[in-house]
Amino acid sequence: MHQFTSRRLTAAFVLSFLLVLSIPSHSNDNAINAIGFKSVQPSLNEDLVRQAPNLNRAVLDKAIAAMTCAVNHGIDQASRLAIIDFSLPSSEPRLWIFDLDSRSLILEELVAHGRNSGDNVASKFSNVEGSHKSSIGLFRASESYIGRHGYSLRMDGLEPGINDRARERAIVIHGADYVNNQWIKQHGRIGRSHGCPAVSRDVADQVVDILKDGQFVFSYYPDDKWLASSPYLNCQPERVATIVAPLKNSGS
Numbered sequence: 119m120h121q122f123t124s125r126r127l128t129a130a131f132v133l134s135f136l137l138v139l140s141i142p143s144h145s146n147d148n149a150i151n152a153i154g155f156k157s158v159q160p161s162l163n164e165d166l167v168r169q170a171p172n173l174n175r176a177v178l179d180k181a182i183a184a185m186t187c188a189v190n191h192g193i194d195q196a197s198r199l200a201i202i203d204f205s206l207p208s209s210e211p212r213l214w215i216f217d218l219d220s221r222s223l224i225l226e227e228l229v230a231h232g233r234n235s236g237d238n239v240a241s242k243f244s245n246v247e248g249s250h251k252s253s254i255g256l257f258r259a260s261e262s263y264i265g266r267h268g269y270s271l272r273m274d275g276l277e278p279g280i281n282d283r284a285r286e287r288a289i290v291i292h293g294a295d296y297v298n299n300q301w302i303k304q305h306g307r308i309g310r311s312h313g314c315p316a317v318s319r320d321v322a323d324q325v326v327d328i329l330k331d332g333q334f335v336f337s338y339y340p341d342d343k344w345l346a347s348s349p350y351l352n353c354q355p356e357r358v359a360t361i362v363a364p365l366k367n368s369g370s
Contacts, residue, residue: 162182162218162221163175163178163179163182165221166178166182166216166221166223169216169221169222169223170214170216170223170226172211172226173201173203173214174203174205177201177203177205177338178201180336180338180351181199181201181334181336181338182199183350183351183353184256184336184348184350184351185199185256185334185336185350187349187350187351187353187358188256188276188334188350188358188362190353191353191355191358191359191362192358192359192362192363192366193258193276193362193365194332196218196332196333196334197217197218197219197333198215198216198217198218198224198328198329198333198334199215199216199218199333199334199335199336200213200214200215200216200259200325200329200333200334200335200336201213201214201215201216201335201336201338202229202315202335202336202337202338203338204231204235204240204243204252204254204337204338204339205239205338205339205340206239207238207239207307208228208229208230208231208238208239208240208307208308208310209228209238209302209306209307209308210228211226211227211228212228212229213225213226213227213228213229213315213317214226215227215325215328215329224328225321225324225325225328227317227318227321227325228297228298228299228308228317228318229297229315229316229317230294230296230297230308230309230310230311230314230315230316230317231252231310231311231315232244232249232250232251232252232310232311232312232313232314233250233310233311233312234249234250234251235250235251235252235310235313237307238306238307240252240339241339243339243341244313245275245279245280245281245282245283245284245287246283246287247283247286247287249313250311250312250313251313252289252311252313252315252337253275253280253281253284253287253289253313253337254280254281254337254338254339254341254344255275255276255277255280255281255336255337255344255348255350256275256276256277256281256334256335256336256348256350257273257274257275257276257281257284257334257335257336257337258273258274258276258332258333258334258335258365259271259272259273259291259329259330259331259332259333259334259335260272260273260274260285260330260331260332261330261331262326262327262330265290265292267290267292267293267294267316268292268293268319268322269292269293269322269323269326270290270291270292270293270322270326271290271291271292271325271326271329271330272285272290273285273289273290273291273335274365275289276350276361276365277344277348277349277350277361278361280344280348281337287313288314289313289314289315290314291314291315291316291317291322291325291326291329291335292314292316292317292322293316293317293318293319293321293322293323294309294311294316294317294318294319294322295309295319296308296309296310296316297309297316297317297318297319298318298319298320315335315337349361
């Protein structure tokens, strides 16, 4: 009798186990989630900061916030984002370019600032022609061209009074012989431009091809006035719409 009861219990256990296996997988997922193992999709910010640990998280957050505001209020989505942190010295890599679709880091490079923005560290910025200073804020990379510096990339500044004269100032991305580690060894910093974010000749063509035709470029410096007034960092829909309208009409 005892042996018969054991067999019945064993059969009941096997049947119960088979019933559990027959439950659809999504039900099992629900059960797992219910006990605290729910899978959470990481944010874009979290994914990108893991890819670029040397990039200040606060700067990354501002770049993504500015880009998101622009896209949410009329500017076409992009698949690349370049971030320049001008609070860092020019002797350190301070340009990061991300692929937003794969959430991966493409490049981390040296980048120059304008000769009148500072020596190794930039601290002065301008939107004025002939100032030979860099500009900060959100830009849209535009068309590539062959110019005096070779294969280069024009940019349109998206922030009135801050960088919107970038095109007429010929603020472009181009390669330069003075952006490399050898120059740093000799001078303690890389060379300086007339305001352009110049990069190493070794990567210039790649940078232009990655960013041309509408990708975002965000140049950062902790300028209190800009941080308080930027229509993108503070996401002011009406101001952004006013800025975007002529760009849409011109096809930029």
